[in-house]
Amino acid sequence: MTDVPRLVVAAPASGSGKTTVATGLMAAFTAAGQTVSPHKAGPDYIDPGYHALAVADGRAGGRPGRNLDPYMCGPDLVAPLFAHGAAGADVAVVEGVMGLYDGASGAGEAGSTAEVAKLLRAPVVLVVDASGQARSVAALVHGFASWDPEVRIGGVVLNRVASDRHEELLREALDAAGVPVLGALRRDPSLTAPSRHLGLVPAAERRADAEEAVRALAARVRERCDVPGLLRLARTAPPLAVAAWSPEEAVLPPPPAEAEGRRTAGGPGSGAPRAREGTGSGTTPRPPGRPVVAMASGPAFTFSYAEHAELLTAAGADVVPFDPRRDESLPPGTRALVVGGGFPEVYAAELAANEPLRRDVARLAAAGAPVAAECAGLVYLARDLDDAPMCGVLAARARMTDRLTLGYRDAVAVADSALAAAGTRVRGHEFHRTALDPPAGATPAWGMTRPARRVEGFVRGGVHASYLHVHWAAAPAVARRLVEGCEAA
Incomplete structure (x- = not known):
């Protein structure tokens, strides 16, 4: 049995800002005194390196970023592996992979963030790239929230918001749709990590710069997101009746x-x-x-x-x-x-x-x-x-x-x-x-x-x-x- 509070950070598509929000939230929770267990849905090796930096504060330091992959490991191992990695944590944050419902090619939901969220019975925070839209954001979020009734969208973090007026329009639309807005991040190219032919440059290759980037992400999330509200959302996850993997x-x-x-x-x-x-x-x-x-x-x-x-x-x-x-x-x-x-x-x-x-x-x-x-x-x-x-x-x-x-x-x-x-x-x-x-x-x-x-x-x-x-x-x-x-x- 594990009752670690937890949430899944997902998005409608790749490139929406999942890593920015997930890593910044891990660091913000850690700075607030929480022991955070970092996880990544899917096979990616690079994001967990940034997650490990986000939770390494000397007090809880040394906790590695861990992957939860229902395709490679089988769905029966996802919750036990989560319980193993999250043991002793105050809260766990799981960064999703690709779009919320995207899985292994030709295999339905297998390997998707949605499958991981259901296996963990975890609420989902949907990170939406708000650039180029206003009221339409409500239709987008409604579609994702209603597509699978077993996936619980607990709130939205808006990313790449242009201005105060833009944020106001987005919040009005989502308020009418009944989905809480838990954060709104402004456009900020400086928060983007450098990339190359296989994605982000690993944190181990740019340790000092990566640590500074994580600190900046934490500050931005604390400033622009409802961190206490996100923690309350994580605490709505019910206990998982599963033995930890050993x-x-x-x-x-x-x-x-x-x-x-x-x-x-x-x-x-x-x-x-x-x-x-x-x-x-x-x-x-x-x-x-x-x-x-x-x-x-x-x-x-x-x-x-x-x-x-x-x-x-x-x-x-x-x-x-x-x-x-x-x-x-x-x-x-x-x-x-x-x-x-x-x-x-x-x-x-x-x-x-x-x-x-x-x-x-x-x-x-x-x-x-x-x-x-x-x-x-x-x-x-x-x-x-x-x-x-x-x-x-x-x-x-x-x-x-x-x-x-x-x-x-x-x-x-x-x-x-x-x-x-x-x-x-x-x-x-x-x-x-x-x-x-x-x-x-x-x-x-x-x-x-x-x-x-x-x-x-x-x-x-x-x-x-x-x-x-x-x-x-x-x-x-x-x-x-x-x-x-x-x-x-």
Whole structure:
């Protein structure tokens, strides 16, 4: 059971100002003395970095931004993951994804902000870009509020309001529609975070500027929004009768018969059983001590879900971060390596210049140690990126392209690997502008089954490298299997 007050910040469409309002509200609540739990609907890695800054005040500091993704993790895990992340908080703020009712392509409401709001029984604050409209705003909000009676629109925050008179007209229209206005933010280009080819520049790459931007957002929200009213709205959310997700319980091996049934018949869309797909060895005795799993971090590798490190720790590993731009060797005692997503293309020169670390990574992979690489990690293991030398673990070359590859994927493991048993089904997400030649090795990592059938990625020795981002909370056997594989390293 969790009774943490909560609200979802949504919008009619992308670009309306969800991140501005959600991040500013998190910071405003924090400044008012509330311990805030920050969340993001969907697979996005960048917004949670700003959320973490917004709630890090030294008193409640260290609480990470967490993702709630009903498509990748399954709807049955959304509330338990929320309860896990929000434990001990005074209030939780969930930033939505895209438009309120937009979900995975061709899958109805699956993966949408509306689905998350319903699963959390949370009131919704609708952020509306008011530029270019007056009375019409009432028709827009009425349509969103009446589309799905299970989604409760608790109020509106107007964004990009031009003037006092413009605000007056908007408030009159919405008052007649019976929807409370909980804030009205003026147009202010200075509050926009810098963007590039994959969206906002991550907070980790511009820490000082990002902290200042968050402070400015908090001040603007305090000035122009009814922060006490928004807190009262969050407190109208009813208790959730759900047990918090536990990484320690998640990595426990299922009974053999159950594991086999899930491997062959489970998979995306099958509900709760997806939480433990795949099988580890289950019987391999652990070596003495806790193996060190090195995890790439720093500005070049900022894409990682908080639950990944928690699962590895629960499975018996010591997770040690390192920065591939600066550290000239892997952490002492490294037995496995995890390299997640990020922006190797932005830092290609620095990554290439760190030849000692590249050699160390190649030696670890050649020794058969478990190496898990996603997206940017895949590129880092390639021979080169636009002629800048990378680690050379994979017989492939990477290059930047003009094409954005983006979307949810359903996939099945092609062969046994350090991460998954053959036949393990997962749901994941792709988000990149790079391409590899060839796109798959002699033994691919995944066979994509939706939206199009193809093979992708590389399995070689202990290496599992792919463009596919997977949320390990939905497949915790990945963490267990990787840690168990450290014995052979």
